[in-house]
Amino acid sequence: MPVELDADMETVAEESPLVNAVTNDVTVNDVAQTILHWGGLPVMSDDEREVGDMVAGAQACLLNMGTVSETGEATMLEAGESANDHSVPVVVDPVGVGATPTRNRVAERLVTELDVAIVKGNYGEITALVGDEAEVRGVESIGEYSNIATTAVAAAQTFNTVVVASGETDIVATEDVAYQVSAGHSKMGTIVGTGCMLGATVAAFAGAIDDTAHAALAGTAAFSLAGEAAANGDFGKVHGPASFNVSFKDAIAGLAGVDTADARSRIKEVLSTTEA
DSSP states (O other): OOOOHHHHHHHHHHHOOEEEEEOOTTTHHHHHHHHHHHTOEEEOOOOTTTHHHHHHTOSEEEEEOTTOOHHHHHHHHHHHHHHHHTTOOEEEEOTTBTTBHHHHHHHHHHHHHSOOSEEEEEHHHHHHHTTOOOEEETTEEESOOTTHHHHHHHHHHHHTSEEEEESSSEEEEOSSEEEEEOOOOGGGGGSTTHHHHHHHHHHHHHTTOSOHHHHHHHHHHHHHHHHHHHHTTTTSOOOSHHHHHHHHHHHHHHGGGSOOGGGGGGEEEEEETTOO
16 A cells, blocks of 8 residues: 655645544543644544534544543444544544453444444454453553454454554554554653554544545554654654653654655555455
């Protein structure tokens, strides 16, 4: 799949998509800042009384299960239903699915009752979502997932969606093909919220780019390259997690000014179900 990252980032900035995020209390500011830094407009409406109206005027809807609650569940479903009614792409981040029966039930409702454009989760979450054995501790994925590309394609087929599985290398999968994105840095795992920020990125790109798979792949690549640039000191010296966090946000805001010509070389097709 051709990805012209400079052009894709320019599209997001030019379109300035309004993204309504019903999201995690822990990282709500990180999610909002990430959407803004890519050039989008964040709104964090999470009141069931208004969220449907807000989503109706948005270009993307992000549903993040990080701090799931009874009212949050109802709000996410209301937001998702409004998004479906108004042809607004829905991105679901099933945070912690596989950790508790409640999260399993809520995640299942989101991906089966709604028409979901993209599901973004870590290796463990995507594995748990399709009913396979996964190790999810709290909201963190642990264990080994050597067949994650196959699992991601299975999830895409099961839920008729595009899947982003984040880990040491990220996988972006459709029902027919899986791509591996080899970018990023281990420092991205030293701060809380990078998974939520990736969901926000994918939502912003999906709100501006019509081809959902293209948007997911471009957003994932851009996010990983921003993390890599920050860790390499391209946006200021990194002393530890706190300074990395600041540099990472600066990298997201400034990646459009960095040479990303090698982005295509970081993306590799690793599985196709249409091969003879």
